[in-house]
Amino acid sequence: EDQVTQSPEALRLQEGESSSLNCSYTVSGLRGLFWYRQDPGKGPEFLFTLYSAGEEKEKERLKATLTKKESFLHITAPKPEDSATYLCALVARGAQKLVFGQGTRLTINP
Amino acid sequence: GAVVSQHPSRVICKSGTSVKIECRSLDFQATTMFWYRQFPKQSLMLMATSNEGSKATYEQGVEKDKFLINHASLTLSTLTVTSAHPEDSSFYICSARDFLAEKETQYFGPGTRLLVL
Numbered sequence: 001e002d003q004v005t006q007s008p009e010a011l012r013l014q015e016g017e018s019s020s021l022n023c024s025y026t027v028s029g030l031r032g033l034f035w036y037r038q039d040p041g042k043g044p045e046f047l048f049t050l051y052s053a054g055e056e057k058e059k060e061r062l063k064a065t066l067t068k069k070e071s072f073l074h075i076t077a078p079k080p081e082d083s084a085t086y087l088c089a090l091v092a093r094g095a096q097k098l099v100f101g102q103g104t105r106l107t108i109n110p
Numbered sequence: 111g112a113v114v115s116q117h118p119s120r121v122i123c124k125s126g127t128s129v130k131i132e133c134r135s136l137d138f139q140a141t142t143m144f145w146y147r148q149f150p151k152q153s154l155m156l157m158a159t160s161n162e163g164s165k166a167t168y169e170q171g172v173e174k175d176k177f178l179i180n181h182a183s184l185t186l187s188t189l190t191v192t193s194a195h196p197e198d199s200s201f202y203i204c205s206a207r208d209f210l211a212e213k214e215t216q217y218f219g220p221g222t223r224l225l226v227l
Contacts, residue, residue: 034215044203
């Protein structure tokens with residue numbers, strides 16, 4: 001069964017304190033792995049799509065990486081506005097639907 | 111680009127009435143749209159996959175006669191909650207996949223908060 005597990009469930013950082021969020025997955029064949037950001041009361045906002053091990057993508061203070069078993073979302077020198085829930089999801093080969101992890105709730109204190 | 115809208119953003123209705131939620135892809139065509147519901151502090155739960163011009167595919171445990179989905183065009187899908195009850199109160203979110211893009215990325219709408227009294 002395709003599965004996504006995110007850790008930690010919640011993370012508190014000081015402004016400027018860099019860290020990483022983990023997304024471990026099991027899938028028969030990966031079509032794509034996705035990172036989204038979700039603010040309270042809003043729909044998820046697309047961040048990155050990764051397709052193959054070794055791939056990396058960056059956007060502002062965020063960088064996503066992918067291996068055959070996990071993905072990391074690295075956040076460098078975060079700011080309070082980076083506070084949100086970060087969701088990891090995958091689509092298996094031959095499928096259409098996203099399989100979501102439970103998310104990591106990130107809080108950046110000023 | 112890749113903007114998805116939902117209407118209404120929030121709705122309050124009486125028990126027993128029906129509520130329609132619209133999901134539109136504003137700047138791309140979507141052969142496939144997805145409907146989710148989300149309970150507080152939980153991840154998204156897929157309800158159904160909607161393909162343009164064909165019947166929706168519902169996830170196990172989701173009543174297709176209660177949650178009617180119509181995907182009549184490449185830019186519009188609707189979810190109708192029929193005979194709503196308080197337990198249907200939730201946050202409903204749609205997503206759409208770009209027909210022309212080779213990528214699998216789904217873009218999400220802002221969500222609709224439904225409260226059934």
